[in-house]
Amino acid sequence: MVLARAVRDAGELCRLLRLPPEVAAAARQAARDFPLLVPHPWLARIVPGDPHDPLLLQVLPRAEELADVPHFQRDPLGEAVSGGTSGLLWKYPGRLLIVAAETCAVHCRYCFRRHFPFAHLADDDGPWEAALRLAAAEASIEEIILSGGDPLTLPDARLSSLTKRLAAIPHLRRLRIHSRLPIMIPQRVTGELLDWLRGSRLTPILVVQVNHPAEIDAAVAAALGRLVDAGVPVLAQAVLLRGVNDDLETLARLFGRLVDLRVMPYYLHQLDRVAGAAHFEVAPQRGRELIEQLRGRLPGYAVPRYVCETPGRSSKTLLA
Ligand SMILES: *Cc1c(COP(=O)(O)O)cnc(C)c1O
Ligand code: SF4
Numbered sequence: 001m002v003l004a005r006a007v008r009d010a011g012e013l014c015r016l017l018r019l020p021p022e023v024a025a026a027a028r029q030a031a032r033d034f035p036l037l038v039p040h041p042w043l044a045r046i047v048p049g050d051p052h053d054p055l056l057l058q059v060l061p062r063a064e065e066l067a068d069v070p071h072f073q074r075d076p077l078g079e080a081v082s083g084g085t086s087g088l089l090w091k092y093p094g095r096l097l098i099v100a101a102e103t104c105a106v107h108c109r110y111c112f113r114r115h116f117p118f119a120h121l122a123d124d125d126g127p128w129e130a131a132l133r134l135a136a137a138e139a140s141i142e143e144i145i146l147s148g149g150d151p152l153t154l155p156d157a158r159l160s161s162l163t164k165r166l167a168a169i170p171h172l173r174r175l176r177i178h179s180r181l182p183i184m185i186p187q188r189v190t191g192e193l194l195d196w197l198r199g200s201r202l203t204p205i206l207v208v209q210v211n212h213p214a215e216i217d218a219a220v221a222a223a224l225g226r227l228v229d230a231g232v233p234v235l236a237q238a239v240l241l242r243g244v245n246d247d248l249e250t251l252a253r254l255f256g257r258l259v260d261l262r263v264m265p266y267y268l269h270q271l272d273r274v275a276g277a278a279h280f281e282v283a284p285q286r287g288r289e290l291i292e293q294l295r296g297r298l299p300g301y302a303v304p305r306y307v308c309e310t311p312g313r314s315s316k317t318l319l320a
Contacts, residue, residue: 002185003105003153006039010061013038017056018048030061033276034114037107041185045217054212054244058108062279065109069278074115076272078311087127088134092314094142095176098131101149105184110241110280112272112309113149128162136169143174144202152181156192160199167201175202180209183216186223194230207235207266212245213253221261228262235266238304239280240290246282248293255294255302264301270308270319284308284319291320 007013010027013036014020027036038059046055079089089097099116107114135141144166151159166172177197181188197204206227210216216224227234236258238245245251255265268291271281291306307316 002039002041002187006037006105007043008035008037010036013043013060016043016048017046019051023051023060026063027061030063030065033065034061034107034109034111036061037104039105039185041187041219042106042215045214052243054250055214057244058110058211058241059106061109064279065276067278068275072273072275072278074275076112076274076311077309079113079116086130088130090134090141094140095145096131096135096138096141096143097145097147098127098151099148100127100146100151101153103153104148104150105153105181105188108180110239110271110274110277112274112277114274114276132165132169135166135172139171142172143176144172145176145178147178150179150181151177152179152188152193156190156196160196163196163200163202172202174205175200176205176207178207178209182206182208182223182227183210183220186219189223189226194226194232197227197232198230205233205235207237208263209238210236210254210258211238211241212250213257216257216261224261224263234263236263236304237267237269238265239269239271240282240287240306241271241280242282244280246286246290248290248297251290251294252297255298255304259299259302265304267316268304268306270306272309288320 007016010024010031013027014024036059042055042059047053050056087099089099131144135144163175166175197206208224224234238254240246245254258265268287270284270287271277273281287306291303294303305318306320307318310317
């Protein structure tokens with residue numbers, strides 16, 4: 001499997017990308033809390049020898065991660081309090097989010113769940129059984145959101161059997177999947193996956209995370225095309241990241257390319273203030289400026305909503 005062969009060693013990453021050994025030494029130190037994980041299809045899109053490559057920066061542990069910066073916390077969204085450790089988050093009316101998988105196809109260095117106590121999830125089926133009980137008992141829940149970790153790291157057979165049980169709850173209408181896998185490992189978009197998404201009574205909606213236009217090579221474009229051709233609405237969300245996509249050209253190319261591929265830009269997220277990610281933060285004022293400039297460049301439907309997550313609120317907060 002592609003994921004089983006993923007690069008987990010900083011020395012190997014630096015050898016493959018022809019980066020100096022100092023980079024590997026710093027990465028090894030910085031990866032202590034949150035290990036390095038990069039699958040090969042992603043590696044192939046990184047320009048060798050360029051320490052500032054925007055795809056490399058998303059996955060390379062750097063010394064800055066160890067800095068203790070005020071206001072950057074281990075659990076920035078208070079998920080431990082709002083029930084996240086049970087694998088269920090029911091914060092927004094009508095939508096129940098399940099932390100459906102503990103693993104990802106990549107470790108994004110800015111991830112707000114980088115310190116998430118996944119190991120505390122009772123067992124594999126714990127969150128699912130609790131979600132099935134809660135969804136059945138609460139008629140106001142219309143949509144199930146599979147998040148994680150990355151839910152598409154689960155085998156198709158398991159996704160399909162669990163979704164059958166969800167589909168048996170009469171008031172549920174939609175199944176949303178938040179995943180980075182179609183971008184990281186486009187081979188994951190198999191015929192079985194499409195059959196599963198197409199085959200349920202629930203309306204499927206796939207939200208992929210993609211931050212930079214260089215992430216979309218021919219294989220990714222083809223995978224997104226297979227999903228849309230199968231009738232699955234595909235939305236895109238990005239995180240605004242310093243040094244990766246915090247400039248007008250990059251964002252305009254990213255969102256323009258996505259709409260060409262029939263993938264609709266949904267959210268641009270302000271970074272959650274998670275410990276270890278302070279060096280990725282872009283000031284909201286700069287983010288607003290960028291959105292304003294994008295409005296002058298792209299069709300209205302190609303400009304995402306710029307949002308942040310505020311603990312305790314029942315929806316995301318619109319910044320622009
Ligand atoms: C972001 C989020 C959702 C989905 O919100 P939308 O605005 O519908 O995309 C649902 N539940 C939780 C806990 C979330 O963080
Ligand atoms: S894929 Fe998502 S959950 Fe996994 S590390 Fe990246 S941002 Fe975090």
